[in-house]
Amino acid sequence: MMAHGGGGILMHELIEKVFVPAFRNPMMDVRHDGAVFGVGDARLAFTTDSYVVKPLFFPGGDIGSLSVTGTVNDLAMCGARPLYLSAGFILEEGMETEKLWRIVQSMKAAADAAGVDLVTGDTKVVDRGKGDEIFINTAGVGIIEHGLSISPNSVRPGDAIILSGDLGRHGIAIMAAREGLEFETVIESDCAPLALTVGDLFAHGIEVHCLRDLTRGGLASALVEIAEASGFDINIIEERIDVREDVKGACEILGFDPMYLANEGRFIAFVPAGEADLAIAVINAHSVDTSAAQIGSVSANKSGGVTVKSLIGATRIVDMFSGEQLPRIC
Amino acid sequence: MKYVDEYRGAEEAARFCRAIERITTRDWTLMEVCGGQTHSIVKFGIDELLPDKITLVHGPGCPVCVTPLELIDKAIMIASGPKAIFCSFGDMLRVPGSEQDLLMVKANGGDVRIVYSPLDALKIALDNPRKEVVFFAIGFETTAPANAMAVYQAKKLGVRNFSLLVSHVLVPPAIEAVLSSPQNRVQAFLAAGHVCTVMGYTEYEPIAKKYHVPIVVTGFEPVDILQGIYMAIKQLEEGRCEVENQYARYVQREGNLPAKDLIEKVFRVVLRKWRGVGEIPESGLGLTDEYAEFDAEKRFALASYTAEEPAECISGLVLQGIKKPHDCPAFGTRCTPEHPFGATMVSNEGACAAYYRYRRHAARQQAA
Numbered sequence: 001m002m003a004h005g006g007g008g009i010l011m012h013e014l015i016e017k018v019f020v021p022a023f024r025n026p027m028m029d030v031r032h033d034g035a036v037f038g039v040g041d042a043r044l045a046f047t048t049d050s051y052v053v054k055p056l057f058f059p060g061g062d063i064g065s066l067s068v069t070g071t072v073n074d075l076a077m078c079g080a081r082p083l084y085l086s087a088g089f090i091l092e093e094g095m096e097t098e099k100l101w102r103i104v105q106s107m108k109a110a111a112d113a114a115g116v117d118l119v120t121g122d123t124k125v126v127d128r129g130k131g132d133e134i135f136i137n138t139a140g141v142g143i144i145e146h147g148l149s150i151s152p153n154s155v156r157p158g159d160a161i162i163l164s165g166d167l168g169r170h171g172i173a174i175m176a177a178r179e180g181l182e183f184e185t186v187i188e189s190d191c192a193p194l195a196l197t198v199g200d201l202f203a204h205g206i207e208v209h210c211l212r213d214l215t216r217g218g219l220a221s222a223l224v225e226i227a228e229a230s231g232f233d234i235n236i237i238e239e240r241i242d243v244r245e246d247v248k249g250a251c252e253i254l255g256f257d258p259m260y261l262a263n264e265g266r267f268i269a270f271v272p273a274g275e276a277d278l279a280i281a282v283i284n285a286h287s288v289d290t291s292a293a294q295i296g297s298v299s300a301n302k303s304g305g306v307t308v309k310s311l312i313g314a315t316r317i318v319d320m321f322s323g324e325q326l327p328r329i330c
Numbered sequence: 331m332k333y334v335d336e337y338r339g340a341e342e343a344a345r346f347c348r349a350i351e352r353i354t355t356r357d358w359t360l361m362e363v364c365g366g367q368t369h370s371i372v373k374f375g376i377d378e379l380l381p382d383k384i385t386l387v388h389g390p391g392c393p394v395c396v397t398p399l400e401l402i403d404k405a406i407m408i409a410s411g412p413k414a415i416f417c418s419f420g421d422m423l424r425v426p427g428s429e430q431d432l433l434m435v436k437a438n439g440g441d442v443r444i445v446y447s448p449l450d451a452l453k454i455a456l457d458n459p460r461k462e463v464v465f466f467a468i469g470f471e472t473t474a475p476a477n478a479m480a481v482y483q484a485k486k487l488g489v490r491n492f493s494l495l496v497s498h499v500l501v502p503p504a505i506e507a508v509l510s511s512p513q514n515r516v517q518a519f520l521a522a523g524h525v526c527t528v529m530g531y532t533e534y535e536p537i538a539k540k541y542h543v544p545i546v547v548t549g550f551e552p553v554d555i556l557q558g559i560y561m562a563i564k565q566l567e568e569g570r571c572e573v574e575n576q577y578a579r580y581v582q583r584e585g586n587l588p589a590k591d592l593i594e595k596v597f598r599v600v601l602r603k604w605r606g607v608g609e610i611p612e613s614g615l616g617l618t619d620e621y622a623e624f625d626a627e628k629r630f631a632l633a634s635y636t637a638e639e640p641a642e643c644i645s646g647l648v649l650q651g652i653k654k655p656h657d658c659p660a661f662g663t664r665c666t667p668e669h670p671f672g673a674t675m676v677s678n679e680g681a682c683a684a685y686y687r688y689r690r691h692a693a694r695q696q697a698a
Contacts, residue, residue, distance in 0.1 A: 010668055252331070310552075312344075312379070312553075316688045
């Protein structure tokens, strides 16, 4: 039976045990958000993602904006400028047309904001009860316009790790909307396209080594994956990680750790230490209500683990989370 | 965040660490009773900052961990029924029963819902009059007032399709069970601040006296815990055995009187089985006769069902502070949060899960 939904260890196991052995080829990198390959003189990035989020509409976004932004961001994390998207819709019989209309309008707005065109698509309708109103798959192609290799393999000791903004808003927004939780303020998803921000890092000549967006599994899972893949240790400082007051409050109530919460508009960048300040300034020029910070660095130790210096100054390891975080009792 | 950040400061923490270092002259073993405290200790690395002379052992205060296997099985039996809506706090869903867990029941189409308050479950009952809505009423004294309020309201409103599957446990009998065990090595306790917010701490005073142990009512933030440890060590070094209150910003000696009244109205003290520990007399709460109609075990005729726990799991010894998680040969290998043997590996507050999540590598080195 499948129980692999949370984006943690279980999903990781599923990919490694089932998909990798079946499809193995030189281009596939399971630890990356997309594939990068050459066509003629051009280097392209190609990625796909499916969206099954519940509820369909949540504060700060909906399944439509998410399906465009998520795929655009995956291309951006390959170091590419997104060009074209496809969209596949699986609709459950009986879904309200008005909802579909709103979702499609939201996809259009998100595509415009990210500077991509939706150029091909497909629609299937399944019997009532066989779907959950709507599932969307999008795939995207982007072009790489620099000579850098954006990958955990490019990570070097001494690299600064830049976090692009505060953590956890998307995860809490979805949880609150899904479970009908009411907080004093409405926490909106951080869902936002990252391609322009990332493009600007390259435009400023910053030697970016690795990029990763912090979707399911959050900051902790991203760091653990990159540490494992690069072979180098990563040390971060908890105090430097920004979590908004309302998100912090929600986490305290629910027993969640913000480092594991999903985000849809946040990423980490590994850059040479000397370029950290410039990278932070470039990212901040694109941010409206949050700011980037260096949260740690890559060490020369080669155990491939992640440690965090806690708020009271002790050190502990950061591990990938297994399954979904479940709200605790008290 | 107000009321939290000021108890997570590095400077304040360091100040207490130095003070503890200064007054500690010999080896002492302390138990933090509550799973929430265990989680804080491991997450913030509090024990790493303490002198080697001080050993912290993790107590039985994780309600998810101590809920007996047969109650989980009963929950699964109820939740699998076609007419039931089974409501629970989130972290009960992954706790393994004899054959499956509530998440699997949900995956197979059972109506299992995560709620944040028993009153939400009561609302579900009002909204679904043709369904039997059952709330999994687990927890220590902390959750008892809200659970009592749910049945109190249900009776007042004449709701017939709502019941509680009760597995409430109490802290003082658990402390006594630890103290009266021949293997006990605990010399002082950090009592659970949240429990005492409800109950106060008068019931700990006779225990401190009878067993000659200091008991310090302690909060959950790093600075709270360090201050609680400081107060306990100071008592030990001075040869005192009193009940002291570190968590005075929330806890009063008499507790929360309206909450206690409500608990007394709805619940009575009963014998309870604790997972990994066994039966402890007068260690839990059950519904009084007046509220017996809201007892899910009676409504679903499950009172006589029993189940045996797997022999390999040492969670009982971990819960009593006799063993550490990495003393178990299955820890981190055959028993992981994805495939847990016992509840201490499942719950966020379980000692095994906390060790697995924050210091698996360190624990392995220590064991090697």
